Amino acid sequence: MRRAVIIFTAVLGFLLTSLGLGATSALADGESLQGTLVNGSQPVAGVVIKVSDESGGPIGQVTSGADGKWSVPVKSAGTYKVDLDTTTLPQGVTLTNNRPSLTLTVFEGAARNVLFPLGAAAGTGEKKPQVAGTSTFDRVSGLVYTGIHLGLIIALAALGLSLIFGTMGLTNFAHGELVTFGALGCFLLNVTIGLPLVVSAILAVVLGGAVGWFQDKIFWGWLRNRRTGLIGMMIISIGVALVFRYLYLYLFSGDTRQYAEYVAQPGIDLGPIAVAPKNLVMDVVAIVVLILVSLALTMTRLGKATRAVSTNPSLAAASGISVDAIIRLVWTIGGALAALSGVMLGLFQGVNYQMGFQILLLVFAAVTLGGLGTAFGALVGSLVIGLATQLSTLWIPTELKNVGALVVLIVIILFRPQGILGRRERIG
Amino acid sequence: MNWDIIFGVSLESLFNTTMIAYALAAIGLNVHFGYTGLLNFGQSAFLGVAAYGLAMTVATFGAPFWLGIVIGLAGAVVLALLLGIPTLRLRADYLAIVTIAAAEIVRLLFRSVSLSEWTGGSDGLQSFSDDFYKLNPYSSPLKIGIVDFDPRELWVMTIGWALIGISLLIVFLAMRSPWGRVIKAIREDEDAVRSLGKNVVSYKMQSLILGGVLGSLGGFIFALSRAAVQPDTYGTEFTFYMYTIVILGGAARVFGPVVGSMIFWFLLAFINAVLPAAITQGYIPTWLMTPTQAGAVGYILVGAGLVLLLIYRPQGIFGDRKEVMLDGR
Numbered sequence A: 001m002r003r004a005v006i007i008f009t010a011v012l013g014f015l016l017t018s019l020g021l022g023a024t025s026a027l028a029d030g031e032s033l034q035g036t037l038v039n040g041s042q043p044v045a046g047v048v049i050k051v052s053d054e055s056g057g058p059i060g061q062v063t064s065g066a067d068g069k070w071s072v073p074v075k076s077a078g079t080y081k082v083d084l085d086t087t088t089l090p091q092g093v094t095l096t097n098n099r100p101s102l103t104l105t106v107f108e109g110a111a112r113n114v115l116f117p118l119g120a121a122a123g124t125g126e127k128k129p130q131v132a133g134t135s136t137f138d139r140v141s142g143l144v145y146t147g148i149h150l151g152l153i154i155a156l157a158a159l160g161l162s163l164i165f166g167t168m169g170l171t172n173f174a175h176g177e178l179v180t181f182g183a184l185g186c187f188l189l190n191v192t193i194g195l196p197l198v199v200s201a202i203l204a205v206v207l208g209g210a211v212g213w214f215q216d217k218i219f220w221g222w223l224r225n226r227r228t229g230l231i232g233m234m235i236i237s238i239g240v241a242l243v244f245r246y247l248y249l250y251l252f253s254g255d256t257r258q259y260a261e262y263v264a265q266p267g268i269d270l271g272p273i274a275v276a277p278k279n280l281v282m283d284v285v286a287i288v289v290l291i292l293v294s295l296a297l298t299m300t301r302l303g304k305a306t307r308a309v310s311t312n313p314s315l316a317a318a319s320g321i322s323v324d325a326i327i328r329l330v331w332t333i334g335g336a337l338a339a340l341s342g343v344m345l346g347l348f349q350g351v352n353y354q355m356g357f358q359i360l361l362l363v364f365a366a367v368t369l370g371g372l373g374t375a376f377g378a379l380v381g382s383l384v385i386g387l388a389t390q391l392s393t394l395w396i397p398t399e400l401k402n403v404g405a406l407v408v409l410i411v412i413i414l415f416r417p418q419g420i421l422g423r424r425e426r427i428g
Numbered sequence B: 001m002n003w004d005i006i007f008g009v010s011l012e013s014l015f016n017t018t019m020i021a022y023a024l025a026a027i028g029l030n031v032h033f034g035y036t037g038l039l040n041f042g043q044s045a046f047l048g049v050a051a052y053g054l055a056m057t058v059a060t061f062g063a064p065f066w067l068g069i070v071i072g073l074a075g076a077v078v079l080a081l082l083l084g085i086p087t088l089r090l091r092a093d094y095l096a097i098v099t100i101a102a103a104e105i106v107r108l109l110f111r112s113v114s115l116s117e118w119t120g121g122s123d124g125l126q127s128f129s130d131d132f133y134k135l136n137p138y139s140s141p142l143k144i145g146i147v148d149f150d151p152r153e154l155w156v157m158t159i160g161w162a163l164i165g166i167s168l169l170i171v172f173l174a175m176r177s178p179w180g181r182v183i184k185a186i187r188e189d190e191d192a193v194r195s196l197g198k199n200v201v202s203y204k205m206q207s208l209i210l211g212g213v214l215g216s217l218g219g220f221i222f223a224l225s226r227a228a229v230q231p232d233t234y235g236t237e238f239t240f241y242m243y244t245i246v247i248l249g250g251a252a253r254v255f256g257p258v259v260g261s262m263i264f265w266f267l268l269a270f271i272n273a274v275l276p277a278a279i280t281q282g283y284i285p286t287w288l289m290t291p292t293q294a295g296a297v298g299y300i301l302v303g304a305g306l307v308l309l310l311i312y313r314p315q316g317i318f319g320d321r322k323e324v325m326l327d328g329r
Helices: A002-018 A136-168 A175-193 A197-225 A230-252 A277-299 A301-311 A313-318 A323-349 A355-370 A375-394 A398-415 B003-012 B017-036 B043-060 B065-087 B092-111 B113-119 B130-134 B151-176 B178-188 B190-195 B200-226 B236-249 B256-280 B291-312
Strands: A032-036 A048-053 A058-063 A069-073 A078-084 A093-095 A101-106 A111-113 A118-120 A268-270 A273-275 B142-144 B147-149
Touching: A048 A069, A058 A069, A136 A175, A136 A197, A136 A273, A136 A277, A136 A301, A136 A323, A136 A355, A136 A375, A175 A197, A175 A230, A175 A323, A175 A355, A197 A230, A197 A323, A230 A355, A230 B092, A230 B236, A230 B291, A273 A277, A277 A301, A277 A323, A277 A375, A301 A313, A301 A323, A313 A323, A323 A355, A355 A375, A355 A398, A355 B092, A375 A398, A398 B065, A398 B092, A398 B113, B003 B147, B003 B256, B017 B043, B017 B151, B017 B178, B017 B200, B017 B236, B017 B256, B043 B065, B043 B092, B043 B113, B043 B200, B043 B236, B065 B092, B065 B200, B092 B113, B092 B236, B147 B151, B151 B178, B151 B200, B178 B190, B178 B200, B190 B200, B236 B256, B236 B291, B256 B291
Parallel strands: A032 A111
Antiparallel strands: A032 A069, A048 A058, A048 A078, A078 A101, A093 A118, A268 A273, B142 B147
């Protein structure tokens, strides 16, 4: 147990140091309308935006800066009309939804973010358009990168889910809510309390671990002692997920919000792709954390004990392994990994009360694909799902990309039910 | 607080169309989960396919209403086959994951922009139910004390309760038959049934089709009562509500889903009516809860109820603990 704690703190300590990046915060005071114009991940400068009040009286006009940002302060809360002058857009860039004029409500004391989705002129309404004037090669490499990025986010959540399944046999439908917890916790610390994002992220991961430990301590451990059936527990986890998800809705409301920092970071050019540094940092963190956990699983005594419990709980107990302590450790690590995944997902797509549930199916797909209960299978499966999700947009509309990933899941189940790395055993 | 309205709404929920749609869906799910032990987490897809089959046939292609019903039912059968072939050989937890994934695929396809020419995208489809309401024999609303139904609702309710009656009869007869005994035996011990020379996968597939078709009746009622289909109503929460209903009433009991649905909707309608009223009257301070937050409370209570039921009374109201499929790996 002590060793596990040491490993765990080492992982967290690494997070602390590796996330150490300078912070640039731009929180506006008072009511204003603001936004960042980006095409792919490149900021778009020099675009004229006009704001007028409900009756059409002009309030202000701005030009987006070099970082793509613009902001128009308004005197009071109310409804405003925002017009983007499409003639000032650079060559080859258009509004992908063809709505240059938006009417929006600004609330008391809040800066309202205005989104003008920009894309390459020939874009077909794609959500995350790649850099303007893309060649197929550039587009594919961009998708491969986002695929790997998404795959890593999924892998963090999937590893915990897979370990929990392996050790206690529970298919945990409430795992997505641990992911959301990480994102919401980070948002709370970062935006509401005002800590730097890096500190908030680390605290959120620690809190996620604590929630995992606590959940097992007071709830799942108790259910195990009552000898609740596995399918019963699975349906219970659905109830738990409902409770948590709507508790988040109750406390956080249904909006999608952004962290206070690193929201729209200009990309840096890396050969065929342009990547925002925040994404690269997150990738490095995720890879290192995943490697550390994998090493801990294979090299340490506790890792061996965890794998022993996965293979045969009774035999493990008979050989002197405390099965309950192992499962609690797995919940703690699973909670922390899920929280980290949530923090990263929040940076990737914004914070929302149901983000965890939305990614849960992809996580399940990844875990099933790799073989339920196999930790390394979960990693492979996650990358496959991440890549399948992104690359499928080459052929099918972006809005259907999750369908692509789920179809991959069903097809693989059809031909190799035990998953990519699963053992061939009876699962019928 | 206007208790007449609050109790009126709650009492209406004992009989109204929403309750009927969920009861029919739960009767189908009971065939899967209660009798056969199939953990189908994609029941909402059966309702969605049936509702869209009807709506698309009539609203998009202008075909007659009865053809829409036929296509909706055929859609449910096809979905059962598509869902069953890859999954029925799998262990329970795999089945759960794959069915929930399939249900999401169906929902995402319905709301996809690229198919909106046929499905109406996230706005869904309307104006497919005119032929149905033309047959409406009721012309005046029904008012008994504080309960009040308009003629359109009465017509859907009449058909709905008739369908519930037929479905219960089908389930009752099917489960009393030799076929039903095989189905229940599969739930208890699949290998034992296989060793008796029964084709387990084929039986499971038949059960999946039967339950799916019964559930699709709920899809018709749901779509007709709203005179609209909208993709996001057929999400996973729909299925989770059905599970709560089946477990509340008692799995593997003929009347379980209907009683479960009545109690479930009575309580939920009561909570959803009483909380906003208490907030506007000032009994609940607004720092604690606003009317928008009151909607979330219903879901939280459903989740908590599901957890407590499974821990303390997994057999629900009518069920037999030995008959509930809660263990297995």
